[in-house]
Amino acid sequence: MKGTWKPRWVAESRQPTFMTHGAQDQVNFGVVKYLWGNVPAFDVIQLGQNEGANFxxxxxxxxxxxxxxxxxxxxxxxxxxxxxxxxxxxxxxxxxxxxxxxxxxxxxxxxxxxxxxxxxxxxxxxxxxxxxxxxxxxxxxxxxxxxxxxxxxxxxxxxxxxxxxxxxxxxxxxxxxxxxxxxxxxxxxxxxxxxxxxxxxxxxxxxxxxxxxxxxxxxxxxxxxxxxxxxxxxxxxxxxxxxxxxxxxxxxxxxxxxxxxxxxxxxxxxxxxxxxxxxxxxxxxxxxxxxxxxxxxxxxxxxxxxxxxxxxxxxxxxxxxxxxxxDAQVLDKTLAGREFDRIEVSNICDSGYLGIDTTLKTFGPLLRSSSANPHATIITTFLNAVPEAKMMYQMISPSAADLVHKSDTKIALKYMESDLTAPAGTPAENLARVQTDSIKILCGVDLVSDMDKYFNLYMHQHDFAQAAISAGVKMKEKHSIIPPWPLRFKGSPNPTQKDKEDFKLLLGTAHVGHERYVEWKVETTSQRSKSLSKRLGSHFRQSSRARGLSVRKRNSQRDNYYKSFTTFSSIETIIMVLPPYKKDPANMRAKINVVLSATPTISLSDPAAELHINLTLSINSSTKEGQPITIMTDMGVFEVYDKEIGGVDIFAQGGFGNLRSTQDSSKDICLGLFRIPHKCLCHNQDLRELGFRFITIPGGGSTVTVTHKLNWERIFRYEKKRCKSDLIPGESFKIRILEKYFGTMWWCWGDLETDLKDKKLHVWRSGPFHEEKPDDDLVREGNWVLGEGGKYLDFQDVTEDGWASFEVVA
Ligand SMILES: C[S@@+](CC[C@H](N)C(=O)[O-])C[C@H]1O[C@@H](n2cnc3c(N)ncnc32)[C@H](O)[C@@H]1O
Known part of the structure; x- marks a missing residue:
């Protein structure tokens, strides 16, 4: 190709389309099917360096x-x-x-x-x-x-x-x-x-x-x-x-x-x-x-x-x-009783597919034991882990992420500077070159990220250690099939010509270097008991600390969770894990009706306009007639975004799906697509001290309303294809509650203002919870209220048609 080639946006003197909506990443186009692989093939057997060529x-x-x-x-x-x-x-x-x-x-x-x-x-x-x-x-x-x-x-x-x-x-x-x-x-x-x-x-x-x-x-x-x-x-x-x-x-x-x-x-x-x-x-x-x-x-x-x-x-x-x-998830049943020397799962272990926990639980039992074949291996590929952890880091600590980005840009420039064009044209041509070079540099920055840090964060977030224990497998310390980062280029602070060539080669492919492989083998019985006792040790340390219950500043523990993103500090103990809101129909304590509604219009001409999404709750029936119920609102559709706490709001986590156009599905507005595993790390057992939030649903059929407020900036924050100026008066949209985030993780009888006013709300809850129940004396002396599990509260979406709609007006 001739050296005079120019991108069409330069030849036509216009902004490239991938920058006009403020999104620099390529959005998918076409059908999302993988008839051709998108990462290089690898030999899953590698007989020579495993069982041996004479096997x-x-x-x-x-x-x-x-x-x-x-x-x-x-x-x-x-x-x-x-x-x-x-x-x-x-x-x-x-x-x-x-x-x-x-x-x-x-x-x-x-x-x-x-x-x-x-x-x-x-x-x-x-x-x-x-x-x-x-x-x-x-x-x-x-x-x-x-x-x-x-x-x-x-x-x-x-x-x-x-x-x-x-x-x-x-x-x-x-x-x-x-x-x-x-x-x-x-x-x-x-x-x-x-x-x-x-x-x-x-x-x-x-x-x-x-x-x-x-x-x-x-x-x-x-x-x-x-x-x-x-x-x-x-x-x-x-x-x-x-x-x-x-x-x-x-x-x-x-x-x-x-x-x-x-x-x-x-x-x-x-x-x-x-x-x-x-x-x-x-x-x-x-x-x-x-x-x-x-x-x-x-x-x-x-x-x-x-x-x-x-x-x-x-x-x-x-x-x-x-x-x-x-579906790969059922292969443990389809292939039950069979044993494999290699199991390759592609990247279905990424959190957008099965995730690591289900992957290991499904395939652990199908892997040949280490005693029968010490080289038997499950190979997992993570293509989205590093970008996901990076995005999370950017959302939670934008200023720290900005600093990291600046430093990465400096590193990338060391590899790229000799390929960037020197100014030698008219001012307009030079301006276009600078813009084109900046786009090249942006593409190069990802290649030099500290991928280990992001992947470590991801492993903590998704609790790889627990996933391995539950599945009876162990992460291999030394890989024998494919290196952990086979595509990452191995640069140095002072790049040689060879480093620069490697960088250029990687940059000129669809790969980034963040493609991460992890190999697993069956854990032997003695290894298993060692890691179990390690886990139990931390459980007991945590429990005894809990009995001392030192009082800390409000929110400080909850902030720990977020800080772990910014400092990559090691994770200590996880005491709350958000389970899916599974119901236990046989043991329901109360039924809560929820009605979803939205402000009927939002004005294009009003820059401060807000769309209000309301959830109105009332107790429909209860085993304790007339008694109010207090629910934790965090991590579900009732969690209202709080600027001070920061993080990613419940819309971006998929609590309500997209804003659906009622006329044309290509006009839907994406409210975000972040999957956040909700795990809270804490040394304290008092939910209020930890900064969790609650509302009381009154007894006697009265209602309480939770309101989410979305301004124009928020509505379009994660939407890549459309922006506010694409909207036309008369367009209408609808939204609904999605099951996955519909419910609460913790609740109790009583009213925040009266019964619970001076009580401490204990993190323990009935149902499947892996901490031991605090004893009655401790509860009484400590002025605690214990919780009930979300599975015993039946939330019913009684919205007419299931949708709340609104119209865009001039
Ligand atoms: C995870 S995708 C991504 C592409 C992959 N990185 C590659 O290079 O082929 C790989 C394959 O997994 C398949 N897949 C996704 N989810 C699956 C599931 N739950 N069970 C079985 N196959 C699945 C897709 O159909 C696709 O062919």
């Missing part, structure tokens, strides 16, 4: 949320020649497009005899939007009948029945387990939809990958890539065929049916790129054809070789594959 036992592997097949392919193809025992590989994904494509890749490998034809076909079905006639014939004539044969036999079975079929191919087998309904859908993945042509397929794809609204996002990606990479990227975006640069593409005439299931939708985000799923260093070391620095051509040759090796392995050694299409 002779059979191995069982589980890919629990496989995404594409790349880790399977790389792991098998990398096995040493000497390994001849049987391999059993279970591959699961929740997304049928992915399971169907993985099935097709495996069928290509197992049915097609010629390794080169198989490799070329698999590569194009995987990455090319169009395929050749021979490739389509392979899908249609050789593979589809295999699946159709099963479909014909099960056509009359009930839709939801799970049906498994095993095919044998020489020394290999392939088993597929699906519901009848999904089996019947499978043949369509081998067939171009009616009416779809090369022209329509290209138009459908172009509408996403070259969408006019996204040109600035694309140009920003080009800006930080090497010229060779950028050129390859443009070409691949335009024609969607993964072949070397100069190779004729005329034979690619047929829409790839595995992408075009619905004829009007390209099934991926515009940012998806084949490059992201493979080690850049590995394929850049591959010789390509005549074109110099043909990055996509190098990837093509690298993959063809790898796929051919995979084919050779399958045609010479026994492998049994098993494909499932289910």
């Amino acid at each position: 002779k036992n059979p191995m069982n592997l589980l890919f629990a949320a496989s995404g594409d097949l790349r880790n399977v392919v790389l792991s098998v193809a990398n096995l040493p020649q000497s390994y001849r025992s049987s391999l059993s590989i279970v591959i699961n994904d929740l997304e049928i497009d992915i399971v169907a494509r993985n099935l097709i890749f495996l069928l290509i490998m197992l049915v097609e005899e010629d390794p080169n034809v198989a490799a070329e076909s698999m590569l194009h079905v995987w990455y090319s939007a169009l395929v050749t006639e021979p490739c389509y014939a392979l899908l249609q004539k050789k593979l589809k009948p295999i699946v159709e044969d099963v479909c014909n036999k099960i056509a009359g079975k009930p839709y939801k029945t799970l049906l498994g079929k095993t095919w044998n191919f020489g020394c290999n087998s392939l088993r597929l387990v699906l519901t009848q309904e999904v089996w019947m859908k499978l043949p369509s993945y081998f067939e171009v939809p009616d009416g779809m042509t090369k022209v329509t397929a290209c138009a459908v794809r172009q509408a996403v990958v070259n969408a006019p609204s996204r040109v600035d996002y694309f140009d920003r990606a080009l800006l930080i890539r090497s010229p060779a990479m950028a050129l390859g990227m443009i070409k691949y975006r335009n024609d969607g065929v993964l072949v070397p640069f100069g190779q004729n593409r005329e034979a690619f005439l047929i829409p790839n049916p595995t992408f075009f299931q619905s004829s009007n939708e390209w099934p991926m985000m515009d940012s998806a790129d084949p490059i992201d799923g493979w080690s850049i260093k590995a394929f850049l070391a591959t010789k390509a054809g005549p074109a110099k620095k043909d990055v996509y051509g190098q990837l093509y040759h690298h993959l063809k070789r790898l796929f051919a090796n995979f084919h050779r392995y399958l045609h010479s050694k026994p492998v049994s594959f098993e494909l499932h299409h289910t």
